[in-house]
Amino acid sequence: MIEVRIRKQYPAGPDSASFSLDLEFRSSAGVTALFGPSGAGKTLTLDCIAGFVQPDEGRILLDDQILFDGAAGVHVAPRARRCGYVFQNYALFPHMTLRENLDFAVERTPRLGRRRKVAEMLERFHLTEVAGRRPYQLSGGQKQRCSIARALIGVPRVLLLDEPARGLDAPLREELYSVLRQVRQDFGTPILLVTHDADECFALADEMIVLREGRAVQSGPPRVIFDQPASVDVARLLGLYNLLPVEIRSLDPGRNSSRLRFQDFELTGPYFPGRLIGDQVWLLVRPDQLSVAPRNGRPAFNQIPATLLRTVDRPERLRLEFSGDIAVEVPPAAVEKYTGVKEWVVEFPSAGLRIL
Amino acid sequence: MPPGATIDWFPLWLSLRVAAISTALALAIGLWLAWILANRSFRGKEVLDAAVTLPLVLPPTVLGYYLLVLLGRASPIGHLYELVFGGPLVFTWQAAVVASLFHSAPLLVKSARAAFESVDRSYERAARNLGASEVRLFWRVTLPLVRRPVLAAGALAFARALGDFGVTLMIAGNIPGRTQTVAIAIYDAVEGGNGAAARVLVLIVSALALAILTLANRLTSNPFGPRQTAL
Numbered sequence: 278m279i280e281v282r283i284r285k286q287y288p289a290g291p292d293s294a295s296f297s298l299d300l301e302f303r304s305s306a307g308v309t310a311l312f313g314p315s316g317a318g319k320t321l322t323l324d325c326i327a328g329f330v331q332p333d334e335g336r337i338l339l340d341d342q343i344l345f346d347g348a349a350g351v352h353v354a355p356r357a358r359r360c361g362y363v364f365q366n367y368a369l370f371p372h373m374t375l376r377e378n379l380d381f382a383v384e385r386t387p388r389l390g391r392r393r394k395v396a397e398m399l400e401r402f403h404l405t406e407v408a409g410r411r412p413y414q415l416s417g418g419q420k421q422r423c424s425i426a427r428a429l430i431g432v433p434r435v436l437l438l439d440e441p442a443r444g445l446d447a448p449l450r451e452e453l454y455s456v457l458r459q460v461r462q463d464f465g466t467p468i469l470l471v472t473h474d475a476d477e478c479f480a481l482a483d484e485m486i487v488l489r490e491g492r493a494v495q496s497g498p499p500r501v502i503f504d505q506p507a508s509v510d511v512a513r514l515l516g517l518y519n520l521l522p523v524e525i526r527s528l529d530p531g532r533n534s535s536r537l538r539f540q541d542f543e544l545t546g547p548y549f550p551g552r553l554i555g556d557q558v559w560l561l562v563r564p565d566q567l568s569v570a571p572r573n574g575r576p577a578f579n580q581i582p583a584t585l586l587r588t589v590d591r592p593e594r595l596r597l598e599f600s601g602d603i604a605v606e607v608p609p610a611a612v613e614k615y616t617g618v619k620e621w622v623v624e625f626p627s628a629g630l631r632i633l
Numbered sequence: 634m635p636p637g638a639t640i641d642w643f644p645l646w647l648s649l650r651v652a653a654i655s656t657a658l659a660l661a662i663g664l665w666l667a668w669i670l671a672n673r674s675f676r677g678k679e680v681l682d683a684a685v686t687l688p689l690v691l692p693p694t695v696l697g698y699y700l701l702v703l704l705g706r707a708s709p710i711g712h713l714y715e716l717v718f719g720g721p722l723v724f725t726w727q728a729a730v731v732a733s734l735f736h737s738a739p740l741l742v743k744s745a746r747a748a749f750e751s752v753d754r755s756y757e758r759a760a761r762n763l764g765a766s767e768v769r770l771f772w773r774v775t776l777p778l779v780r781r782p783v784l785a786a787g788a789l790a791f792a793r794a795l796g797d798f799g800v801t802l803m804i805a806g807n808i809p810g811r812t813q814t815v816a817i818a819i820y821d822a823v824e825g826g827n828g829a830a831a832r833v834l835v836l837i838v839s840a841l842a843l844a845i846l847t848l849a850n851r852l853t854s855n856p857f858g859p860r861q862t863a864l
Binding site: 364366385 | 753755756758759760761762763764765766769773774777778780
């Protein structure tokens with residue numbers, strides 16, 4: 278269990294704006310993702326927990342040990358914190374072999390158990406064959422696994438991962454995810470993961486904390502956050518939605534419906550409690566909730582005419598980007614007979630619409 | 634070489650011995666200073682750095698004068714030395730060691746500081762994160778990582794110590810068979826018309842310096858094997 282309440286202020290420098298981190302969260306077993314754009318304070322948070330950076334005030338509690346307490350003047354040295362840290366560049370010692378890297382991490386433990394521990398870790402992370410090599414002789418995936426093994430071998434109380442998937446290609450990324458799932462299951466060590474990749478949160482995290490400019494803007498299970506972003510900011514950070522500016526024209530609680538104006542067109546949606554007619558709001562709709570058809574006469578119910586700007590091929594799905602910042606994702610088969618068509622209608626569902 | 638003229642090899646051996654001892658001292662003191670300059674932040678840090686660099690730019694006679702005042706028989710340090718070792722420091726071969734040290738250590742501190750500062754901070758963070766004490770971090774991680782540039786700096790310091798003239802002359806003097814180092818012996822030989830001996834010593838010193846610089850260059854390239862070609 279880790280409990281963090283920290284505040285850290287950086288004044289503006291000659292070529293940097295001021296930055297303040299003001300964060301409070303707790304996480305227990307499982308994987309917690311710190312999600313946010315670069316410069317949100319994610320890595321700084323890890324560095325505060327590991328003790329590389331001293332916060333201005335607050336408290337960091339790991340299990341039953343206070344690692345930092347601004348008021349009481351407690352700042353435990355990094356070496357005594359037992360926080361496994363997997364660095365973005367792995368930070369494997371280049372002058373040591375892989376085995377020596379692991380040895381270094383258990384030097385304080387009794388000599389007898391050391392060899393067995395190292396052998397066990399090498400075996401578990403499929404590194405036995407390359408144990409005698411130096412880091413520069415290893416592949417990216419092997420370095421990645423070695424740095425995780427090195428962080429875990431001292432039995433840390435929390436595992437901190439700084440953008441572990443950065444720079445890995447798709448197969449290695451999948452391999453990393455399965456390694457981390459295995460770690461989560463076998464070691465039971467709480468994992469704190471820094472990422473700017475929404476898919477990664479989905480793939481790994483039990484809980485996620487959305488950070489923006491040093492503040493937590495939303496936290497909860499990824500599924501809940503993706504379904505209910507708390508604000509336009511969060512929705513933008515997740516980068517998964519169409520966000521369209523609309524005006525509420527009518528609200529009818531009796532029939533559970535509403536009418537929204539988008540540009541020159543009207544859409545029908547569900548009733549939005551707590552909103553007023555005339556409110557300017559953002560319509561939130563996932564690209565895969567929309568469907569398209571070639572334009573043919575007047576748009577029908579809940580359809581909006583739009584011009585196709587470009588298409589992006591994705592595995593499984595085709596992403597169509599239209600004028601008015603509308604993106605639609607459909608199975609390729611649904612549109613393949615309309616190649617060359619520029620003018621389309623986009624159909625909105627009336628039930629699944631949400632506003633922020 | 635005219636018949637009958639022999640070369641006195643003592644100055645060469647003395648110089649090698651003086652340079653070796655002063656390089657060892659420079660490594661011990663210089664690495665410590667360089668590490669402090671690279672890792673600690675304190676008031677007056679850049680003043681300290683400038684003071685350490687000063688011997689590089691001061692005329693050797695100025696440096697020699699300071700050392701004479703500082704270590705002479707009338708000074709507290711000189712007096713203490715005399716009490717402990719039973720003889721004065723100035724105008725002995727040990728004084729030549731001090732001269733070489735002040736002549737060569739600044740170079741070593743400069744390059745060692747740059748080497749320490751070039752170490753990726755994440756290695757030191759990783760070592761601390763894995764429970765290493767500061768001492769273990771230094772011996773097991775930082776020093777091995779800067780081993781080659783530090784050895785190269787040591788080689789340069791050795792070469793420079795070998796070549797000191799002015800400071801040595803000021804505080805160790807020119808006593809043949811006792812404090813006459815090779816640089817001074819060459820000066821003596823030229824002044825005394827012994828061109829043949831001067832030529833031989835000049836060639837030997839040049840060859841030594843060239844060899845040391847080549848070694849230093851090889852040390853500063855290619856650390857930890859080829860980076861790009863993975864096996």
